Amino acid sequence: MNEVILKLKNFSLSYKTRKGILEAVKNADFELKKGETLAIVGESGCGKSSLARGIMRLFPRNLEKVSGEIYLNGEEILSLDEESYRKNIRWSKISMVFQGAMNSLNPVLKVVYQVAEPLMVHMKIDKETAFKKAKEILSLVGISESFSERYPFELSGGMKQRVVIAMALITNPQIVILDEPTSALDIITQANIMNLLKLLKKEFNLSYIFITHDIATASELADRVAVMYAGEIVEISPAESFYYKPAHGYTMMLLNSVPTLKIDKKLRSIPGTPPSLISPPKACRFHPRCQFVMDICKIKEPPMFKKDEEHFAKCYIGESHE
Amino acid sequence: MNNNEVLLKIENLRVWFEIRKRMLSQPLYVRAVDGINFELKKGESISLVGESGSGKTTLGKTIIRLYEPTSGKIYFDGIDITNLNSKDLKWYRKETGLIQQDPFGALPSHFTVYRILEEPLLIHKIGTVEERRKRIFKALEDVKLTPVEDFSSKYPHMLSGGQMQRVVIARSLIMRPKLIIADEPVSMLDASVRIEILDLLKELQDKFHMSLIYITHDLATVRMFSNWIFIMYAGNLVERALTNELLNNPLHPYTKALLSAIPDPDPENRKKLREVPPGEPPNLINPPPGCRFAPRCQYAMEICNTEPQEIEVQSKHWVKCWLFNK
Numbered sequence: 001m002n003e004v005i006l007k008l009k010n011f012s013l014s015y016k017t018r019k020g021i022l023e024a025v026k027n028a029d030f031e032l033k034k035g036e037t038l039a040i041v042g043e044s045g046c047g048k049s050s051l052a053r054g055i056m057r058l059f060p061r062n063l064e065k066v067s068g069e070i071y072l073n074g075e076e077i078l079s080l081d082e083e084s085y086r087k088n089i090r091w092s093k094i095s096m097v098f099q100g101a102m103n104s105l106n107p108v109l110k111v112v113y114q115v116a117e118p119l120m121v122h123m124k125i126d127k128e129t130a131f132k133k134a135k136e137i138l139s140l141v142g143i144s145e146s147f148s149e150r151y152p153f154e155l156s157g158g159m160k161q162r163v164v165i166a167m168a169l170i171t172n173p174q175i176v177i178l179d180e181p182t183s184a185l186d187i188i189t190q191a192n193i194m195n196l197l198k199l200l201k202k203e204f205n206l207s208y209i210f211i212t213h214d215i216a217t218a219s220e221l222a223d224r225v226a227v228m229y230a231g232e233i234v235e236i237s238p239a240e241s242f243y244y245k246p247a248h249g250y251t252m253m254l255l256n257s258v259p260t261l262k263i264d265k266k267l268r269s270i271p272g273t274p275p276s277l278i279s280p281p282k283a284c285r286f287h288p289r290c291q292f293v294m295d296i297c298k299i300k301e302p303p304m305f306k307k308d309e310e311h312f313a314k315c316y317i318g319e320s321h322e
Numbered sequence: 323m324n325n326n327e328v329l330l331k332i333e334n335l336r337v338w339f340e341i342r343k344r345m346l347s348q349p350l351y352v353r354a355v356d357g358i359n360f361e362l363k364k365g366e367s368i369s370l371v372g373e374s375g376s377g378k379t380t381l382g383k384t385i386i387r388l389y390e391p392t393s394g395k396i397y398f399d400g401i402d403i404t405n406l407n408s409k410d411l412k413w414y415r416k417e418t419g420l421i422q423q424d425p426f427g428a429l430p431s432h433f434t435v436y437r438i439l440e441e442p443l444l445i446h447k448i449g450t451v452e453e454r455r456k457r458i459f460k461a462l463e464d465v466k467l468t469p470v471e472d473f474s475s476k477y478p479h480m481l482s483g484g485q486m487q488r489v490v491i492a493r494s495l496i497m498r499p500k501l502i503i504a505d506e507p508v509s510m511l512d513a514s515v516r517i518e519i520l521d522l523l524k525e526l527q528d529k530f531h532m533s534l535i536y537i538t539h540d541l542a543t544v545r546m547f548s549n550w551i552f553i554m555y556a557g558n559l560v561e562r563a564l565t566n567e568l569l570n571n572p573l574h575p576y577t578k579a580l581l582s583a584i585p586d587p588d589p590e591n592r593k594k595l596r597e598v599p600p601g602e603p604p605n606l607i608n609p610p611p612g613c614r615f616a617p618r619c620q621y622a623m624e625i626c627n628t629e630p631q632e633i634e635v636q637s638k639h640w641v642k643c644w645l646f647n648k
Contacts, residue, residue, distance in 0.1 A: 037592070043512045156602050157374075186373040187539060191583035191598040198595060213513055216542070216585040221592055239589035257514050259542045260586045261569065267546065269517040273482050 005207050006032040006055075006094075006175055011068035011078075013047075013054045020278045021064055024050035026231045028068070029304075032175065037201065037208040039222035039239075041215055041254075043274050047231040048211045049099065052177045055209070056096050057085055072175075091118055095173040099180040099211075102160035105152040111163045112138065112148040118171050134170060140203075141166045141196060158189035162196065169200065179211045194220045215258050219243065224310075227251050230275050230285040237311035247305075247313035249290040284314070292317055328400075329500060329533045330362040330385065335394035337377075337384050341607070352606050354380040356557035358394075359632070364500070367527060367534035369544040369565070371580070372554035375603055378537045381554070382503045385535065386418045387411060399500070416446055419494030421523075423506040425486035429478040435462070435489055436474040442497055461492040464526060484515040488522070495526060502527070505537045520547060541584055545569065553577045556603050556614040559632070563639040573641045575599075576615045613644065621645060 013025040024047045032038050040048045053059070055070065057078075070078040077089055098104070106114055116134035119125045125133075138148045141162040152160060161181065168176050181197070182190040198221065201208060210221050218225060225242040227235040227250065235248040246252045256268045272289040275281055281288055287297040294316060302314045337355040354377040362368060372378040383389050385396060387403060396404050403414055422428045429438055439458045443449060449457065462470040465488040478486055487507060494502060504523060508516040524547060527534045536548055544551055545565065552562040553574065561574040572578050579599045585591055599618040604610055610617055616626040625644050632642040 043514055158602060187541070188373065188579060188583045188598050189602070191585075191596045192600070194585075195595045195598070198592070215513070216587045219587050219589050219591045220585050222589070223592065239592065243587055243589050254514065255587070257517050258587055259517065259546065261542050261545065261581065261584050262586050267517045269521070270514040273484070273515075 003034045004031045005034045005073060006209075007069075007071040008055070009069040009071070011051075011054065011066075011070060013050055013059075013066050014064040015060060016062045016064045017278065022277045023231050023280070024277060025054060028233050030226055030233065030236055032207050032209065034174075034207055035201070035205045036223045037210055037221045039210045039212060039218040039225045040228055040233075041212055041218050041225060042228035044213060045274055045277070046228045047277070048213075048228050049179055051228070052096065052179050052209065052211050055177065056090060056094060057082070087122075091122055091171045091173065093173055094175045094177065095168040095171060096177040097164055097168045097179060097181050100184060101164040102157060102184070105160060105163065107152055110149055110151060111143070111155070115148075115163060115166045115170055118167065122171060134166070137166045137170050138163070141169075141200070156189075157185055158192060161185060161189075161193055165193075165196065165200070169204070172204075173206075175207045175209065177209045177211070180213070181210075182217060183212070183214070190217070197221060215254065216260070227254070230280050231277050232285060232314065234286065234315065235313040237308070237313070241308060241311045245308070245311075247307040247311065247317065248286075248315040249292045249317055250286045250315075251313070253289075253291060284316075327364050328361050329364045329398065331395075331397040332358055332360050332385070333395040333397075334359060335381070335384065335396065336392045337380050337389055338392045350607055353557050353609060354606060355384065356609075358559055360552065360559065360562065362501075362533050362535070364533055365527075365531045366550065367536060367548040368550045368552055369548040370535055370537045370552050370554060371539065371541055371544065373539060373603055375556075375606070376554045377557040377606070378554045379505055382505055382535060382537050383420075386420055386501075386503055387414060388420075412446070416497045417500050419497065419499040419502045421487075421490055421494050421502065421504040421507045424510055425483060425490050426478075426510070428490050429486060431478055433477070434474065435467075435476050435478070435481075438478075438489060439474075439493055439496055442493065446497065457496065461496045464495065464529075465489070465492040465522060467492070482515075483511050484519060487511060487519055491519075491523065491526070495530070498530065499532065501533045501535070503535045503537065506539070507536075508543070509538070509540065516543065541580065542586075553580065556609055557606055558614060558642060559640075560615065560643065561639075561641045567636075567639055571639075573635060573639070573646060574615075574643050575619045575621055575645070613642075 008028050008030050011028040015022045015024055028051055042048045069076055072093060112131055112134050115138060116130035119130040119133060135148050143159060143162055182193050212218050222239045224238050226233050229250050235251050246255055253270045257270055259267055270289055283299055283301050284297040287293050296316055302316050304312045304314050305319050307313050335355060335358045338351040338353050340349050340351055342350050370378045384391050391404055406414055436458060439461055440454055443454045459470045462473055467473040467488050508519050548565055551565050551568040553560050555576050561577045572581055583596060583598050601618045604614055612627040612629050616622045630642050630644045630647055632640050633647055634640050635646050
């Protein structure tokens with residue numbers, strides 16, 4: 001459990017836009033251990049999907065610069081050339097369930113073919129074996145034999161999502177990146193998919209990177225939580241600390257804005273909107289919206305403070321900073 | 323105005339959509355809304371909760387007569403509006419407002435905010451240019467898009483999602499309707515903006531003493547919001563009660579399942595599996611004969627193959643389930 005499987009060091013990603021350089025991810029630093037789930041939460045546009053796609057090295061065409069280091073099992077993979085990354089890492093070691101992927105299934109191919117395709121393409125496995133394996137994995141995610149021979153339009157949203165999860169698992173990856181895997185699903189279906197992800201994680205000892213904007217859903221899987229704001233990871237901590245002892249002003253305000261069913265509390269929304277990543281605020285990027293703002297927040301960028309065991313936050317709250 | 327006056331009364335409402343018309347064969351129907359009864363008083367609000375495909379949007383759109391009901395009656399302010407002609411329908415449009423789910427698609431991209439808000443006033447031939455201007459600026463102030471001069475000249479693409487939704491709200495309120503249907507008004511917005519928009523909607527509802535039907539799949543947002551919760555499943559209202567009563571004392575097995583499926587932010591969640599019913603909602607072309615939840619229900623009995631009647635278990639708490647139909 002304590003073996004580090006993925007490690008990001010100063011990972012930064014910027015895009016070219018007409019208005020200037022957009023810094024989508026800035027100095028992301030984290031470790032992912034074997035069998036662990038790291039949830040990355042944040043508002044839309046905070047760079048969480050860019051980070052996920054960056055780890056998969058799926059860069060958009062307007063990429064300006066990518067820098068930093070990514071270690072997979074101790075081996076640096078960001079400097080690999082595209083061909084060997086594609087052959088040895090993408091899908092075979094790290095796979096991904098994309099946001100809204102269930103709507104991107106090919107409508108004219110049977111689902112079993114679509115699930116088997118990575119095996120035939122990436123691993124050069126013959127069709128018969130690949131189909132057999134695909135059916136196995138489909139039944140594991142709860143799609144029966146008879147449904148595997150159907151076309152996507154014959155399946156419900158929940159079943160399509162199961163197919164997409166099967167596609168991500170068929171190559172036996174060590175790490176699965178889940179980008180909003182349940183955001184378009186109904187609440188009961190969502191709970192079913194979460195149950196499935198928990199079972200699969202145990203069965204295959206998978207590590208998940210779970211990207212979501214929904215803090216309540218994050219608690220379904222997360223062992224640790226990283227909070228992203230305006231391209232930066234501003235807090236990273238075990239799930240318990242995140243929910244009960246948040247250290248960053250943004251995290252505190254975010255938790256206060258989540259409606260809950262069981263607890264009746266006064267909700268407070270966060271005023272303002274997330275900043276533009278082309279010219280983000282100086283010093284602490286959250287200071288213009290923060291209710292706890294101090295003078296120093298406007299002048300000096302906060303470093304990553306150690307708040308507790310394994311709990312880090314880029315925030316001056318509770319620090320002596322004279 | 324009497325507060326206990328009934329604004330909206332729905333009687334045995336059915337909305338079936340015909341599909342696959344063929345010669346010499348029976349047409350098939352999608353029974354999107356199938357036998358619904360309720361009343362809504364002035365100034366009150368209902369949260370209509372259900373999964374996608376449960377017919378909640380169809381019900382909402384039928385109430386404001388964007389769809390024709392197949393059978394049943396709708397009374398608005400004592401007037402039967404089930405079969406209005408186009409002239410009366412124009413009157414009815416003034417009395418009701420719709421807030422759609424997707425603000426990005428609800429606003430015409432080539433109109434300024436001012437023009438968007440002026441459109442309903444022009445259609446209903448209201449006021450002079452100057453009066454309309456006042457009314458539009460007032461509407462923008464109501465939804466807190468200030469300074470109004472700046473916002474009124476902007477185009478939709480210059481606004482954030484939350485601001486667009488405010489324009490949509492302003493537009494639906496500008497005719498001072500008595501009834502607002504808000505169909506998932508915040509599901510496309512960021513979590514931090516949602517509360518703001520819901521607060522605004524609640525505030526305006528109280529201020530103008532409107533009735534509101536809030537359609538959502540997200541039970542977690544309804545607590546702060548409405549007097550009533552109606553739970554919809556496969557075209558039927560399976561349970562309806564006052565908000566706190568329903569949340570604290572859910573009776574229908576489906577309601578219970580729905581409530582237990584909602585995650586609260588709690589790190590303990592990851593250590594256990596949720597107890598949720600297997601399967602998916604039924605096909606509405608050929609729904610199960612009796613109770614529509616029976617095939618997924620852990621308490622299903624033989625009698626569930628016949629349709630249960632809605633009964634008032636306690637005062638103001640109705641449920642459509644054989645478990646309570648003694």
